[in-house]
Amino acid sequence: MKNVISISMDMDWAPDEVVRYSLDILDRYGIRATLFMTNKLGIDVSPHEQGIHPNFTSIDFEKHIAERLDDFPGTVGSRSHSFFFTERFRPLYEKYGIEYDSNVMMYRQKDIHPYRIAPWTLEIPIFWMDNFYIEMEGEYPDYSLAKLDVGSPGYKVFDFHPVHVFLNTCSIKEYQEAKVHYHNPEELKKLRNTRRRGTTDLFVSLLEHIKASNLEVRTLGEISASFKISETQKISDNGR
Secondary structure (H helix, E strand, O other): OEEEEEEEEEOOOOOOHHHHHHHHHHHOOOOOHHHHHHHHHHOOOOEEEEEEOOOOOOOOOHHHHHHHHHHHOOOOOOOOHHHHOOOHHHHHHHHOOEEEEEEOOOOOOOOOOEEEOOOEEEEOEEOOOOOHHHHHOOOOOOOOOHHHHHOOOOOEEEEEEEEHHHHOOOHHHHHHHHOOOOOOHHHHHHHHOOOOOOHHHHHHHHHHHHHHHHHHEEEHHHHHHHHHHHHHHHHHHHHO
């Protein structure tokens, strides 16, 4: 199995300045990410790929999907807020042209690979997310890239949140203290972690490792497209 890295980010209503901070880091390394959009922004996020990030506050699933697609036309990928998923999404994904979903967390598992959840939709699981890391690795995780074994085979989708990159979040306690200022970048700056390694340090270490090791990086849309090409080739080979 090949080793493929993908960087994704969940916007989660982050202010433009907070989002721009993360994108500037990505741009310095020339790495495209997949951004799951909760709401419109006042900044240009190109050349990064966009997916939708619906927040399903009611069971009118179609309404939530359609509203996000109205804001981001042409989008072919979805990741729900809080990873919410129901089988009822599948016909809606077909109706609205959603080609891939990314709602399954397989935290730090080996040999992850995409798989079909419908004839028209691919599931691309998540390997690592900052929220999970903060909550599962002790009060103050060490944010060591070496422990994540990013060079091993498998698809590794990383999921960051702009607010954690902006804050260099290092613990759940400190994030909860900062969260009350979520929409105030100036106040968030005052609470930025500078005392120990945090989310930003791991984020930068990952990007530096990708460039230094010449690892293959794809957006989730590129993974989906490649998977379809591979399936078509297998069908063609089997028909010979």
